[in-house]
Amino acid sequence: MYEVTVSAHFDSAHYLREYHGRCENLHGHRWQVEASVRSNKLNQIGLALDFTELKKALRETVAQLDHVCLNDLPEFSNINPSSENIASAIFEKVTKRLHEQGLDFTIYSIKVYESPDAWVTYYGAC
Numbered sequence: 001m002y003e004v005t006v007s008a009h010f011d012s013a014h015y016l017r018e019y020h021g022r023c024e025n026l027h028g029h030r031w032q033v034e035a036s037v038r039s040n041k042l043n044q045i046g047l048a049l050d051f052t053e054l055k056k057a058l059r060e061t062v063a064q065l066d067h068v069c070l071n072d073l074p075e076f077s078n079i080n081p082s083s084e085n086i087a088s089a090i091f092e093k094v095t096k097r098l099h100e101q102g103l104d105f106t107i108y109s110i111k112v113y114e115s116p117d118a119w120v121t122y123y124g125a126c
């Protein structure tokens with residue numbers, strides 16, 4: 001089994017509704033994101049998935065989250081832009097982009113680092 005991973009980051013603001021603590025106030029993060037796919041197979045030139053294709057899908061996805069207040073985005077109007085919800089949203093969007101790029105891959109995991117020592121990993125719905 002091969003696991004191919006690329007990373008990207010975005011800078012944005014958020015606040016957590018109904019949270020009692022510092023995170024209920026508007027604040028910013030540099031969110032680091034890692035996207036991984038898994039494959040048992042390699043293509044004829046020895047690649048599971050071209051890094052370039054995965055980077056394109058991830059970068060185009062996180063570009064839409066960069067330099068905004070995440071709470072203002074439609075996908076977070078009814079749910080908190082927590083690291084957990086950001087990870088699942090990125091999971092769905094990157095998988096959709098891969099399919100649009102003609103690649104038959106589903107993301108295996110998305111890691112979202114809110115800081116260098118705190119992150120969430122989402123593996124898709126079980």
Ligand SMILES: [Zn+2]
Nearest residue numbers: 014023027029
């Ligand atoms: Zn935060």
